[in-house]
Amino acid sequence: MSRIIAYKILLVLFIGTITLIGGLQLYHHRHFQTPIVAGPGVTEVKKLSDYGPGLDGTITDTNVFFLKAEQEGGKMLIIANTHSNEPAALLSSLIFLENAVVEKGTLIIIPQFNNSGGRNTRSGDGYPLYFEIKTHWGKKRFRMGNRVASPLDQWPDPDVYVHYPDRQLLSYLDIRNTNRTWPGRPDGALMEKLTYAAMELIRKENVDLVIDIHGAETMFPVTNCIVAPEKSMRIATMTSLTLKAMEGFDNHVEPSPSGFRGLSHREIGDFSDALPFLLEAPLPFLDQPTGPKTEDLLLNGKDPFLLKLSKKGKLFVPYDENGWPMSKRVGQHCSAVLEIAKQFTRKNPEKALLISNTPRYKQVVKNGIGSYFKDPSKAKKENIFHN
Amino acid sequence: MKKIILRTVIVLLMGSLAFLLNGNLLVSQDLPKADLPVLTTSAGQSPDVTTLNIVCEEAGIMYDYCDVPDVQMISAGVGLGGAESEQGFHVEMHTDLEQYPQGTGYQTIMFAIGASLKGMGASGLTVDDEVNRLKEIIKYCKENNISIIGIHVGGISKRGAPGSDNERMISAVAPYADLLIVTKDSNKDGRFTDISADNQIPLREIDYALSLVPLLKEIFN
Incomplete structure (x- = not known):
């Protein structure tokens, strides 16, 4: 065997080994399950495929949890992990799912909306594959996902994504972005089928309020805010003013642009009777000029480069040595969701939505997110759910 | 020594x-009292005027709203001469027409002060256009004894360096107001306090924009 052939074999073995190690990590990540413990308020669990065609049997299908009170009232849908790399959404929705008791009305929760995105990672950005939240019974481990669905599940991408039904031209990547494929269609790409099924759920269940939870860069102006279209503006504004006055944190209102299509806060309102809201909490992890994208940065939001930029007035949120910890972001989301329900109830007493046993901002910051998660090893089997 | x-x-x-x-x-x-009918409008086209309108509704104050009214519309009184919303121009009529029929002269105009280039652009205005429009309206108000209430609840984000868009909107309205209401974080540098002192204008500082609700109730009885 010549020396050149030996080198080639060695090179193939080396590349194969690297591919195998990396591939196995990604395989385990894609198939890792985080148990969700249905709390005392959960009355029914359905699949999103019950509402729209083309999802059944695919990785895109996802659990829909119903928390229905005996007394009829308003209906609210919480959507989390539309972007699976903004995990404060998932954590907030799980706090509701594992703890909330609905005294009047119905709360519907989809904690892992873009399940395909939650099983994907962002190639080239060095994302951690997992993150862990401390609880009193140990650490609860979650997958860190990606903004868009995996190409393994929806392929190929077009050169340009033509939004349905407005035919607005969007980035090719956005055809896998479930905050660009609303209102969807039953015979479109898989992510369009997903948003279509969610629209059908909203229409068939007569949902009054839809809250899509996100996170955004500190250098992006649409952060730390509630995005709302005209029809939701009154409730969003009163929520924002009340949160500032009563709980001491800013959450300004951003109007939903009518000319930018495919977004939940625009299309849900235009294609159903529901009032949509999109919550954004600051997420330093997503900013570009940061140090390594570590689990610590994700959970604590501390970064020396952002601190320097903050001192130069380049950020859109206050930022100091304390960073922007996950508990603060999750706490903000919990309070904003509860306040939207409260403001809706004030104006629509005949459709009251009363939710109890859920913490607000100060409690989450004080007690920690993990204190609201149940121990799956002590939960009844029938109360544990995986996607 | x-x-x-x-x-x-x-x-x-x-x-x-x-x-x-x-x-x-x-x-x-x-606190000075103000009379109805009232028109709400923006000085700088920031979304803070939406906050003002919603606060008015919470306070039970029936109002007319126009984002870019001119003197001719204001002089037409309640109903703004039949003006209708169109692209880049918004009107809302909530005044109690039984009490104040169409054409009744406005007694008060509330300005939500805060500049937004996006908002001005959507209305087809430059910063200079907006300042000139405000000057004309304020001149008309002064000539016709219409009370002016200047409101700034946008905090630091609606403030800026001297001469910036936000500060120009403040300069265009605040020194001519009959009452100024500002949040504490809008007045961190004391600019509204100075304007108030220099022009003998009552100033009310509030902690949060939500505090406008009881305050407006009091002002409009």
Whole structure:
């Protein structure tokens, strides 16, 4: 065997080994399950495929949890992990799912909306594959996902994504972005089928309020805010003013642009009777000029480069040595969701939505997110759910 | 030398005391009353006018709203001469027409002060256009005894360096107002306190924009 052939074999073995190690990590990540413990308020669990065609049997299908009170009232849908790399959404929705008791009305929760995105990672950005939240019974481990669905599940991408039904031209990547494929269609790409099924759920269940939870860069102006279209503006504004006055944190209102299509806060309102809201909490992890994208940065939001930029007035949120910890972001989301329900109830007493046993901002910051998660090893089997 | 230092310290202390008392007096002045019908509008086209409108509704104040009214529309009174919303121009009519029929002259105009280039662009205005429009409206108000309430609840994000868009909107409205209502974080540098002192305008500082609800109830009885 010549020396050149030996080198080639060695090179193939080396590349194969690297591919195998990396591939196995990604395989385990894609198939890792985080148990969700249905709390005392959960009355029914359905699949999103019950509402729209083309999802059944695919990785895109996802659990829909119903928390229905005996007394009829308003209906609210919480959507989390539309972007699976903004995990404060998932954590907030799980706090509701594992703890909330609905005294009047119905709360519907989809904690892992873009399940395909939650099983994907962002190639080239060095994302951690997992993150862990401390609880009193140990650490609860979650997958860190990606903004868009995996190409393994929806392929190929077009050169340009033509939004349905407005035919607005969007980035090719956005055809896998479930905050660009609303209102969807039953015979479109898989992510369009997903948003279509969610629209059908909203229409068939007569949902009054839809809250899509996100996170955004500190250098992006649409952060730390509630995005709302005209029809939701009154409730969003009163929520924002009340949160500032009563709980001491800013959450300004951003109007939903009518000319930018495919977004939940625009299309849900235009294609159903529901009032949509999109919550954004600051997420330093997503900013570009940061140090390594570590689990610590994700959970604590501390970064020396952002601190320097903050001192130069380049950020859109206050930022100091304390960073922007996950508990603060999750706490903000919990309070904003509860306040939207409260403001809706004030104006629509005949459709009251009363939710109890859920913490607000100060409690989450004080007690920690993990204190609201149940121990799956002590939960009844029938109360544990995986996607 | 000691005497000079002592005198300087006494003068400085007295000056500071006078300044503080002056500021407090202005802040704690009796709240002026305002009459209906009222028109809400924007000075700078920021979304803060939406906050003002929603606060009015919460306070039970029936109002007309127009984002870019001109003197002709205002002089037409309640109903703004039949103006209708179109691209880049918004009107809302909520005035109680039984009490104040169409054409009744406005008694008060509330300006939500805060600049937004996006908002001005959507209305087809430059910063200069907006300032000139405000000047004309304020001139008309002064000539026709229409009360002006200047409101700034946008905090630091709606403030800026001297001469910036936000500061130009403040300069266009605040010195001519009959009452100024601002959040504390809007007045961190004391600019509204200075305007209030220089022009003898009652100033009310509030902690949060939500505090506008009881305050407006009080102002409009």
